[in-house]
Amino acid sequence: MKIMVLLKETADTEAKIEIDPQGKQLSFGAQKPIVNPYDEFAVEAAVSLKEKMGGDTEVIAASYGPATVKDRMMRALAMGADRGALVVAPSGEALDGLALAQVFAALAKKEDVQMIWCGKQAIDDDNMHMVPMLAEKLGWGHVNVVGAMEWNGTDGFTNLAREVDGGQTEHYTAKLPLVLGANKSLNKPRYAPVPKVLQAKKKPFAQLSVEDLGLNMETLLAGVLTEVDSLELPPAKPAGRMVEGETVEAMVSNLVTLLRDEAKVL
Amino acid sequence: MKVVVFVESRDGQLKKASLEALARAYALSGNQDAEVAAVVIGEELSAVVEALKQRGAAKVYTAADVQVKTYHASLYAACLVAAAEDFGAEVVVAMATPMGRDVTARFAAKTDSGLLTDLVDFQVENGVLVGGRKPLYAGKVIAKMKYKGAGKYKVASFRVNTMSVPESLPGAAETVPLTLPQAPLAADFACTQVSSTGVKTVDLSEADIIISGGRSLGGAEKFKILRDCAEVLGAAVGASRAAVDAGFASHDMQVGQTGKTVNPSLYIACGISGAIQHMAGMRTSKIIVAINTDPEAAIFKVADYGLVADLFEAVPCLQAKVQELKQG
Ligand SMILES: Cc1cc2nc3c(=O)[nH]c(=O)nc-3n(C[C@H](O)[C@H](O)[C@H](O)COP(=O)(O)OP(=O)(O)OC[C@H]3O[C@@H](n4cnc5c(N)ncnc54)[C@H](O)[C@@H]3O)c2cc1C
Numbered sequence: 001m002k003i004m005v006l007l008k009e010t011a012d013t014e015a016k017i018e019i020d021p022q023g024k025q026l027s028f029g030a031q032k033p034i035v036n037p038y039d040e041f042a043v044e045a046a047v048s049l050k051e052k053m054g055g056d057t058e059v060i061a062a063s064y065g066p067a068t069v070k071d072r073m074m075r076a077l078a079m080g081a082d083r084g085a086l087v088v089a090p091s092g093e094a095l096d097g098l099a100l101a102q103v104f105a106a107l108a109k110k111e112d113v114q115m116i117w118c119g120k121q122a123i124d125d126d127n128m129h130m131v132p133m134l135a136e137k138l139g140w141g142h143v144n145v146v147g148a149m150e151w152n153g154t155d156g157f158t159n160l161a162r163e164v165d166g167g168q169t170e171h172y173t174a175k176l177p178l179v180l181g182a183n184k185s186l187n188k189p190r191y192a193p194v195p196k197v198l199q200a201k202k203k204p205f206a207q208l209s210v211e212d213l214g215l216n217m218e219t220l221l222a223g224v225l226t227e228v229d230s231l232e233l234p235p236a237k238p239a240g241r242m243v244e245g246e247t248v249e250a251m252v253s254n255l256v257t258l259l260r261d262e263a264k265v266l
Numbered sequence: 267m268k269v270v271v272f273v274e275s276r277d278g279q280l281k282k283a284s285l286e287a288l289a290r291a292y293a294l295s296g297n298q299d300a301e302v303a304a305v306v307i308g309e310e311l312s313a314v315v316e317a318l319k320q321r322g323a324a325k326v327y328t329a330a331d332v333q334v335k336t337y338h339a340s341l342y343a344a345c346l347v348a349a350a351e352d353f354g355a356e357v358v359v360a361m362a363t364p365m366g367r368d369v370t371a372r373f374a375a376k377t378d379s380g381l382l383t384d385l386v387d388f389q390v391e392n393g394v395l396v397g398g399r400k401p402l403y404a405g406k407v408i409a410k411m412k413y414k415g416a417g418k419y420k421v422a423s424f425r426v427n428t429m430s431v432p433e434s435l436p437g438a439a440e441t442v443p444l445t446l447p448q449a450p451l452a453a454d455f456a457c458t459q460v461s462s463t464g465v466k467t468v469d470l471s472e473a474d475i476i477i478s479g480g481r482s483l484g485g486a487e488k489f490k491i492l493r494d495c496a497e498v499l500g501a502a503v504g505a506s507r508a509a510v511d512a513g514f515a516s517h518d519m520q521v522g523q524t525g526k527t528v529n530p531s532l533y534i535a536c537g538i539s540g541a542i543q544h545m546a547g548m549r550t551s552k553i554i555v556a557i558n559t560d561p562e563a564a565i566f567k568v569a570d571y572g573l574v575a576d577l578f579e580a581v582p583c584l585q586a587k588v589q590e591l592k593q594g
Contacts, residue, residue: 013523013543017406026407037524098375123523125402127383128367129374132339136375141455142339144368147517156454164364165471167463167518170337175454184524185517225380225417229397229410240554240570242561248575252583255555255571256591263553263570265475265532266499266591 001053002113003046005081006104007063008036009072010124023230035072038119040079040189041182045149046117047080048187052151058082060111064103065089070205077200078192084205085111090217096226097129103220104130105137106213113177120145120181131181143172144181267393268301269294270350271323272360272369278310280317283361283472289431290424291359292322294388294395299324299437305349305444307342309335315441322435325353329444336457337365343372348444350377350419357395362423363471370423380417386428395420404523404546426471427529463516468502470519475532476551478504478521479514482537482559482577486514491578492536495585498592504528504548506538522547534584536577540565557581 011017015031043061050057061076063069064087073084087103089095095103108116121128128144135142147169148161156175163169163183192200210217243258245251260266271291274281288304295301303325306314311328318326327349334341346369350358358373360366362384374381385398386408397412413420470476477499479492489503496503505515507522521528523543533551538544540556540563548554549568556569557580566572573580 011403013404013546017403019407096380097371098378098381101375123404125383125400126404126527127371129371129381129383132368132371133375136340136343136372141452142372145364162364162457163518165469165518167516169461169463170457171459171461172455172457174456175452178455183517222415223378225378225413225415226382226397227412227414229412231402231410232408234401234405234408234550237549237568240566240568240572242566242572242574248573248579249583251573251575252580252587255573256584256587258571259532259553259555260591263532265553266588 001057001115002060002111003050003057003115003117004060004062004108004111004113005039005042005046005076006116006118006130007039007043007061007073007076008119008122009033009063009065009069010036010122013123019231019233023232026231033072035075036119036122038121038123038182038184040075041184041186042117042119043076043079043081044187044189045180045182047190049151050080060085060113062086062104062107064095064100066091067207070207074197074200075192077203078197079190083203085208086206087208087210087213093217093221094224094227095220096224097127097133099220099224101130101133101137102223103210103213103215104134106215107208108138110213115176116179118179118181120183128181131179135179138177138179140177140179141174142179142181143174145183146180147183147185149186267295267357267390267395268353268355269303269357269359270346270353270355271302271304272346272358272366273304273306273314273318274361274363274365275306275308275311275314278308278313280314281363283363283426285321285431286426286429287359287361287366287424288318288322289429289435292435292437294357294359294390296393299435302437303327303349303353303355304439305329305346307345315439318439319437320434321437321439323437323439326439326441327352327444328441329446331443331446334456336460338457339368339372342369343376345444345446346373347376348446355419358419358421360423362425366423370421374421377418379419379421380413380415381421382411382413383423384425385411385422386425388422395422398422401550404527405549406546425529427474463518470502470504470521470526470528473502473528473530475499475501476504476521476528476530477501477534477536478506478538478548479509479536479577480506480538481508481512483509483514489514491581495581498585498588506544535565535569536581538565539563540568
């Protein structure tokens with residue numbers, strides 16, 4: 001069995017974001033980029049399933065991006081993925097979610113994987129596109145925002161809990177092949193001790209081009225159907241005010257009046 | 267511009283956010299209800315269809331005869347395809363709810379269409395939808411997004427609570443049963459059950475008022491003072507990650523970067539310090555109230571109204587004052 005985990009490089013959540021004067025490019029200061037935090041839950045899910053399955057189960061960590069993404073992918077290899085596959089992006093060519101789904105679908109076919117894990121969303125664009133789009137391109141089923149799972153021991157899950165709104169959870173039974181999106185509640189990503197981090201560097205790592213996957217960049221770019229036109233910072237919020245009062249009761253009383261008469265939200 | 271809008275129902279009832287989707291679709295169409303068709307899927311649809319009258323759509327495609335009772339992404343996407351084709355739609359919209367996001371992504375991949383997710387507005391030029399703005403990096407950046415290339419449809423999901431929904435709009439909502447291509451469903455993939463935490467909660471991402479608690483609550487049972495106050499306010503209860511990690515609140519209550527992004531008219535943060543990751547999930551709230559004992563807490567920087575007070579004193583007090591107000 002082969003399991004693929006998709007990783008995305010994102011800016012650190014603490015990074016100070018700046019936009020160039022043309023409103024086209026973002027910069028993130030000195031902060032190093034990170035692996036999208038949700039992807040770590042995906043890696044943990046894949047590696048823990050591999051441990052359950054035993055045998056010749058293989059976990060492949062995959063990504064699309066500049067060659068430097070390799071450094072980020074080492075985290076997955078240190079956590080227990082067996083090898084890396086990075087589809088190297090030609091510089092300056094941005095793919096949207098749908099075009100990217102084509103790339104990963106081609107990689108999944110080439111590798112003949114039966115299960116793909118992603119983070120439920122990436123914390124940069126928060127789209128939640130990849131799981132459903134990739135599943136559709138492969139003709140597989142998908143469950144995104146998985147918060148709990150029970151493997152049936154052979155070829156599927158007796159429960160995949162998809163966390164939706166209002167305290168509700170949808171429970172799925174599903175057989176492979178599947179694309180699954182991990183939520184935070186699914187597990188606790190393991191800590192990788194130094195020896196594992198060192199071992200990770202020696203694991204097989206392939207750098208591929210889109211042509212290696214039987215695709216060509218021109219067609220892929222023609223399939224990009226959305227783009228960022230320009231970027232701006234959100235308008236700064238005017239400073240608020242402190243609500244005063246002799247006692248807490250007086251403060252709250254003033255607050256309620258302000259909420260009703262000034263803010264008009266009560 | 268012909269628009270198909272995906273409408274969600276749950277237990278035979280129309281989901282509130284879907285009215286906003288309809289209002290968006292109506293606005294996109296250039297206020298032409300004849301150009302708007304809704305799609306609803308489910309078993310018991312009569313109440314839903316009734317609720318769709320005078321909401322902006324002349325037509326409602328009903329898929330009552332589907333083979334599953336619960337959400338099924340590829341089947342729902344197939345219903346949308348059938349409706350979009352029949353109606354001759356150029357644009358397909360939904361709300362950026364868990365289901366709306368999921369089904370639009372599957373639909374866009376099925377039809378090779380451009381998809382913009384979580385839009386807060388839209389731009390139409392010469393009667394054509396060209397794009398819209400969406401938050402990136404949890405609201406730290408706003409991106410103006412555009413469609414390009416030769417997508418079959420333009421697909422968009424809109425962030426909840428980003429426009430006010432009129433009481434009524436034109437639109438007779440005449441039902442048209444949807445005929446589905448008989449694609450066999452994979453027998454080994456199904457949502458077999460929908461469970462609920464038992465506590466009947468207002469969806470955080472749909473709530474008009476949210477009262478949230480942080481680490482300082484100190485225990486799961488202490489959240490009761492927030493729940494009691496929420497009941498009087500008609501609010502949903504949220505939490506910081508520190509409160510969730512400590513086991514005081516469930517993960518679906520978490521607001522922030524790795525929780526929910528919320529957009530209520532009123533957000534009341536009780537004993538929450540205002541970490542950047544928390545603010546990422548609530549900074550676009552219309553009015554923010556912060557209750558914190560520390561006058562230096564970062565949350566006061568984004569709060570419209572700040573109270574330096576002990577939440578254990580202030581929250582019950584707030585509950586009492588709001589109760590008084592409501593009783594006139
Ligand atoms: C990758 C990443 C993602 C994250 N995602 C999220 C997220 O989605 N959501 C989130 O919330 N956090 C998130 N965090 C965590 C975030 O950084 C903070 O640690 C967290 O928000 C702090 O929660 P808190 O405000 O409840 O606790 P604290 O920071 O401990 O603050 C407690 C506050 O309560 C006040 N207080 C104490 N007693 C009282 C009292 N009696 N009355 C009134 N006030 C009182 C204190 O003055 C203090 O300001 C994330 C962190 C990382 C690194």
